[in-house]
Amino acid sequence: MTTPSPQSYQLQLDEKVERLSALLTPFAAPSLSVFASSPTHYRMRAEFRVWHEGDDLYHIMFNQETKEKYRVDNFPPASETINDAMTRLIDLVKPSEVLRKKLFQIDYLSSLSGELVISLLYHRQLNEEWEVAARTLKETLEQHFDRVNIIGRARKQKVIIDNDFVIERLPIKDKTFVFKHIENSFTQPNAAVNCKMIEWALDCVKPLTGDLLEMYCGAGNFSLPLALHFDNVIGTEIAKPSVQAAQYNIDQNNLTNVKIVRLAAEEFTQAMKGERTFSRLEGINLSEYNFTTVLVDPPRAGLDTESLKMIQDYDNIVYISCNPDTLADNLSLLCETHDIAQAALFDQFPFTHHVEAGVLLTRKESS
Structure with a gap:
């Protein structure tokens, strides 16, 4: 974009x-x-559909007027944390069969303090093998970010790797306020x-x-x-x-x-x-x-x-x-x-x- x-x-x-x-x-x-x-870089959250094309995998969005899909490798409205995570996540998910199989959407929630919740949405049930891979994904991403939480969602299933929230710190006048921002809730x-x-x-x-x-x-x-x-x-x-x-x-x-x-x-x-x-x-x-x-x-x-x-x-x-x-x-x-x-x-x-x-x-x- x-x-x-x-x-x-x-x-x-x-x-x-x-x-x-x-x-x-x-x-x-x-x-x-x-x-x-x-x-x-003003949005603290963003949602993308995922497109599979052979061995390739990337974020997509849809044109609101034409309804045509288009590839999104970076998203200027989203926070710098989300933009950085988008590239790193795709590079890690793409070669992993267990993480990419029937993945259809990725949601990001970030904070000014640099924390992330990444939600991976699937058209299949998630098993223990997925949890092991997701925890490795989290640990790898945390080499670059302060704190990363991974959530796997499928029909009637929600698997949380650590937390389903970020802790935000908002500077208001001369004081900083702490807020818990929960994934999939309004903020x-x-x-x-x-x-x-x-x-x-x-x-x-x-x-x-x-x-x-x-x-x-x-x-x-x-x-x-x-x-x-x-x-x-x-x-x-x-x-x-x-x-x-x-x-x-x-x-x-x-x-x-x-x-x-x-x-x-x-x-x-x-x-x-x-x-x-x-x-x-x-x-x-x-x-x-x-x-x-x-x-x-x-x-x-x-x-x-x-x-x-x-x-x-x-x-x-x-x-x-x-x-x-x-x-x-x-x-x-x-x-x-x-x-x-x-x-x-x-x-x-x-x-x-x-x-x-x-x-x-x-x-x-x-x-």
Whole structure:
């Protein structure tokens, strides 16, 4: 793949700024704070199909428009760690019949600290011979990388050689936060821009006090850094692996004022209203918290109407969005009671149409 020029990157970023600004204009949003990405080596994870051609073996991707496959020997969007691993891995797998047989996909997860999880996906069951070969593969790769974990996946089978996660260390302002990022679970793909997102959120809440509620908290990407500012933090997340990772991250960062509960946003809304009780909230009395601020980072579909009405009860709303269209739709209701105090664009995905946005909403004086 060719490396994009700085000029072409700036052109696509300008288009995104124009598009997001237009969506936010009806809500009297202030000028956007724009957080650019490096145009290359920004993705901490990447997935490739594998093509077998005689004795040859290589990564492929598919053209989204023509659906035609094309060979990928290097991938400029991916981290330098992944690019280095791509070449070394193929050279080691290609001559090994046990490692290459019916291998159809390779997934990479890396970290700023240089750790790797490499997942090898097969159309066959994996046996002890494969495990021996995979462990040798791991040991050989670790001559070049700090830490490598290998996962073999087949139908109803997952074989882990050491771990299925990397330990990430994110520099946030003057502190480093430790996060466990699990293979096949959601993490922010652009680590450098993610740090800018967290720092922007910290700047937003700097003048605020009280307790923070975060919905869709994942593994605590925002909850943990923001916990240094608020008295208490409650995070909600439905995915069990993310909840487990979040608890690990709380312990590793020595935080005592954060609790993560495994509830969907809709369930937590019901709990806050007193409509339902949940055993997963045992030991947590929500009425004892002084929630002044809520942070939401919902999926592309945005927030449902009940959740939107629930967060309108809070004086301050930090809304992180991976879909500006649903953000604008949600703002139609939220801006009945709140004003946009700050707005930002985070270019998590250069050279794609995807835009990550952030808005800080504060209650209208008359509401």
